[in-house]
Amino acid sequence: MSSLRTPDPNPGWLSEYALEETRTRVPILYVEAVPARVDGNGQIEHVGVLLRGSATTAGQITRTLVSGRVLHGESIRDALLRNIEKDLGPAAFPRLPVSPVPFTVAEYFPLPGISPLHDPRQHAVALVYVVPVTGECNPRQDALELTWLTPKEALEPSLLADLEGGRGQLLKQALAWSGALI
């Protein structure tokens, strides 16, 4: 257990074991982003949805949003920028929000049915933002592809149902907040 006393050079990252253990103890803080292409009036023309190999269901392909933990010592803005770069690549040129107030706060519980959202790994709480991006998006890591959808396409029930952990709810909330026809 000496590692607990010696300061970690990169304390935000945790070993698999430490993360697993921490997940049994406290809600884990996430940031999530709905990437968007907006017109000159700020209105959403397209939202981006990631197609990826799910971390939770071996071999299955699911749709999801930009999402990741806030690390120890990391600001919310830095976490948002880092996770957008992780999922959309370094040339996405995101326009981070001026205010730290999210359009919604998403609560994921490990048992299904408590809230619309569900994460079998943990109790997670996510601050969720719409983030316009103006550059080229090249998904990295385990994300296979980014699909741009019009609000109308994004609201198709079959697409919404495909979103991992119930995140179709977040996509609808994002569009409702933006004033798009929902």
Add this chain to the structure above:
Amino acid sequence: MSSLRTPDPNPGWLSEYALEETRTRVPILYVEAVPARVDGNGQIEHVGVLLRGSATTAGQITRTLVSGRVLHGESIRDALLRNIEKDLGPAAFPRLPVSPVPFTVAEYFPLPGISPLHDPRQHAVALVYVVPVTGECNPRQDALELTWLTPKEALEPSLLADLEGGRGQLLKQALAWSGALI
């Protein structure tokens, strides 16, 4: 009075007389914007304040924000874009907000003392936004100059007191909403 029955080719604009009359009848809807320079994390580095010859006090120089009426038939986004261009010029490259929800709703009454805000001409209600701009700002019309201030400079009580109609309140609210130290 026949002009009232013939449709106006540009119905948003009103004659001096019709505007004057309308101001005695209903609250007039405005949009206002706090122009901002933001860093890569979305945080405000500078806010823009206009120095202008006031329409209400002959010869006096006052500070103000981007502000203008929503015309009949005009959308809020179009009104915001038009008034930003009117006050900051055509090369300001504003990033309009994704959501139509303002950070505050400002109420101006013709009699001072009813609210922090005051407009001797009329009862006005303004939807107020922070709008990051990335281009060159060249104030036009009656605006003489745009000054960029750090949040700390903008919060100087003497500067806030200079803002026309009590708009120092709006500047403080904008910075509070953005998470800047107020």
Add this chain to the structure above:
Amino acid sequence: MSSLRTPDPNPGWLSEYALEETRTRVPILYVEAVPARVDGNGQIEHVGVLLRGSATTAGQITRTLVSGRVLHGESIRDALLRNIEKDLGPAAFPRLPVSPVPFTVAEYFPLPGISPLHDPRQHAVALVYVVPVTGECNPRQDALELTWLTPKEALEPSLLADLEGGRGQLLKQALAWSGALI
């Protein structure tokens, strides 16, 4: 035209003629409210929908929300309270929001198709709020009945389509903002 020069004792109210004329000149400011019954945790259990004889279509029964003009000289909070009392009666005991920031800004244009919302009489802009009410609601005036619906019932497409002027959009936005499953 002398009435324009003599101050009106109740200047907020306009003659039919003056209101008609004003509607051709400027967007008219409204407040709207989604009445709600909430549980001890603040979560919406039911939303209230009014059944009324429409002002715009003779004899037809439509569903709508609490809605009314902001009068000249009237604050938004006073307008909200007055219109809730007008539509729900004096014993509704509404809990007005602490912040004047609406959950959405609704734009109604006289021509259909410009926005999801439509008002044949005028260009109107409404600040829309969710207002919990704790007392007895007894619709007055032209409202025939108030129906309480669970979020699930309120989201039925056939019900949403019944809401006057496209206000099904506002009901969905209200529920999205509240975190209800949409």
Add this chain to the structure above:
Amino acid sequence: MSSLRTPDPNPGWLSEYALEETRTRVPILYVEAVPARVDGNGQIEHVGVLLRGSATTAGQITRTLVSGRVLHGESIRDALLRNIEKDLGPAAFPRLPVSPVPFTVAEYFPLPGISPLHDPRQHAVALVYVVPVTGECNPRQDALELTWLTPKEALEPSLLADLEGGRGQLLKQALAWSGALI
């Protein structure tokens, strides 16, 4: 270390040791509330500030807001209600917000100077709400007293400076959001 493998009957609560360890690993999620007395129009008349023996500075009396952790498995609304009851007693009759969106997100870092807010024990992220209370407030636990202040009194620089961890910033943000004169 066997306790880590056996499920805890009340997993939200952690031993001193486990909490200490967790605080070195991830940001800890909090909810905070500014208690308020509001008038019939929803406007803040008074905000409540707690006087308490600080957990971090032996013997010193500090001012603070309602604040507490979100426990593992606990919803944000339940955490807010529990912490309000912990700090204000069981007869405060809080009116929890309809939306889970906070008026600000507060970031506390263990090293001073990174953000306006500071918590020597940990990296904490708080969702902050204004919560009207209508009943009797009887502070329990380590809170000695609740003081009700008008917005004007609350904005006194000497009072704001007394608030623990830089929370004077949160009080100003709360009042800015409510539309009070700041």
